[in-house]
Amino acid sequence: MKETKLFAGKTLAILSGGGDTPAINSSIECVRNRASMLGFKVYGVQRGWKGLLGEGDVVDLTNCAYNGIYGGTALLSSRTNPFPSKKNPEDRSQQILRNIERYKIDVLVTIGGDDTNGAAKKMYEKYGIPVIGFPKTIDNDLRTHSIHHYQGKQYETVLCPGFPSGAMAIKKLTSKLHTTNESHQRIMVLEVMGRDAGWLTGTAIFGGAQMALVPEIEMTKERQDFFFEQVKEKYMRSKKRSLIIAVSEGVRWWNEEKGSLDMVYASSDLDEYGHPRFGGISGVIASDISKKLGIEARGQISGYIPRSGKCYEYDRRLTSTLADKIVDLLLREDYGKMPVMRDIVPYSELEEYHTDAIDMGNVGNFPLPENYYDPNEFYFTDQYIDYLTNIIGSPCRLEFDYEFPIVIPQN
Numbered sequence: 369m370k371e372t373k374l375f376a377g378k379t380l381a382i383l384s385g386g387g388d389t390p391a392i393n394s395s396i397e398c399v400r401n402r403a404s405m406l407g408f409k410v411y412g413v414q415r416g417w418k419g420l421l422g423e424g425d426v427v428d429l430t431n432c433a434y435n436g437i438y439g440g441t442a443l444l445s446s447r448t449n450p451f452p453s454k455k456n457p458e459d460r461s462q463q464i465l466r467n468i469e470r471y472k473i474d475v476l477v478t479i480g481g482d483d484t485n486g487a488a489k490k491m492y493e494k495y496g497i498p499v500i501g502f503p504k505t506i507d508n509d510l511r512t513h514s515i516h517h518y519q520g521k522q523y524e525t526v527l528c529p530g531f532p533s534g535a536m537a538i539k540k541l542t543s544k545l546h547t548t549n550e551s552h553q554r555i556m557v558l559e560v561m562g563r564d565a566g567w568l569t570g571t572a573i574f575g576g577a578q579m580a581l582v583p584e585i586e587m588t589k590e591r592q593d594f595f596f597e598q599v600k601e602k603y604m605r606s607k608k609r610s611l612i613i614a615v616s617e618g619v620r621w622w623n624e625e626k627g628s629l630d631m632v633y634a635s636s637d638l639d640e641y642g643h644p645r646f647g648g649i650s651g652v653i654a655s656d657i658s659k660k661l662g663i664e665a666r667g668q669i670s671g672y673i674p675r676s677g678k679c680y681e682y683d684r685r686l687t688s689t690l691a692d693k694i695v696d697l698l699l700r701e702d703y704g705k706m707p708v709m710r711d712i713v714p715y716s717e718l719e720e721y722h723t724d725a726i727d728m729g730n731v732g733n734f735p736l737p738e739n740y741y742d743p744n745e746f747y748f749t750d751q752y753i754d755y756l757t758n759i760i761g762s763p764c765r766l767e768f769d770y771e772f773p774i775v776i777p778q779n
């Protein structure tokens with residue numbers, strides 16, 4: 369007897385929108401594999417929502433070889449918003465509806481952050497399009513309603529695919545920066561992406577950054593003065609007279625000349641979801657440190673490094689586990705939802721048992737909670753270290769401890 373698969377004759381399409389991460393191809397591959405096992409034909413929509421505008425730009429993924437370890441997204445990405453925005457007042461949702469019908473798409477899986485998944489949720493609520501979300505962002509600021517079990521208590525936290533790979537990249541980069549910094553006995557200000565949240569900046573302390581500034585805490589004049597004092601003290605106390613300070617790209621920093629709190633933008637041009645592009649705060653802070661303390665300081669922008677390269681093992685298993693939860697949603701035809709990790713667990717415990725499904729889209733941003741960052745120390749707490757150890761292992765840095773005997777010239 370010929371076995372008919374449950375969803376034979378149906379089509380599931382996948383798209384990815386927003387900033388890429390090293391875990392998107394893995395998410396696409398894992399969802400594709402499970403959906404095709406259930407009998408779906410699997411399509412890929414190219415360039416996010418853009419691929420469903422006009423005549424559409426859709427490819428067939430069902431039987432193609434796919435490399436989920438290679439970072440980025442083979443389906444390409446854009447920050448296209450189907451709904452009216454300041455940048456583009458046109459409502460293009462009807463074009464999307466038309467293409468969903470033309471390509472006979474029965475279910476749409478949207479891999480994205482709050483913007484992409486928010487638009488998908490709107491398509492579901494307004495037009496009844498069956499959508500399932502899949503979280504992604506290196507910023508790790510999407511409210512996933514996850515739980516961090518710490519010292520016998522439960523705390524709300526977040527875990528988004530893409531963050532583990534980004535975190536590992538920042539840990540490794542910071543660990544390496546010590547060698548050049550120590551050689552010149554400098555202060556290095558390392559700028560880290562993450563928009564309005566300091567999650568990714570915190571990962572630099574796992575590579576040995578001794579201080580950190582996050583966007584959640586404004587650097588007012590008073591706090592800035594206190595910060596300079598702390599920088600001087602920590603630098604003078606450091607064994608090799610060198611200090612790495614990780615700073616979030618979105619830090620609000622007191623501008624002495626203007627007398628205002630400023631953010632530094634690479635471009636003030638807004639995308640279709642209303643976001644400007646940050647970049648350059650590390651140079652400003654380094655120059656202010658040099659001026660104030662007379663210690664040589666340099667800015668270093670880590671930029672797209674955390675978004676680049678291979679998918680890290682934790683992300684690979686995380687995306688696979690969340691894709692297992694998607695099977696559950698598909699079988700129950702439970703749309704407008706997004707799989708998430710309910711519990712923060714180490715690699716070996718990443719199993720569907722620890723997942724949950726939450727309402728997708730407009731879930732809101734979740735900044736770094738107070739119990740993860742100590743503004744008096746300009747450093748992350750033991751609780752954050754515990755959270756991150758689950759994901760990227762213990763802190764480490766390149767180290768070479770030396771104490772050479774001093775030579776006194778003999779007469």
Ligand code: F6P
Nearest residue numbers: 387505506507561562563645646
């Ligand atoms: O949201 C992800 C992110 O990498 C942010 O951390 C960063 O501010 C932004 O995207 C950069 O966007 P783009 O790829 O448009 O330069």
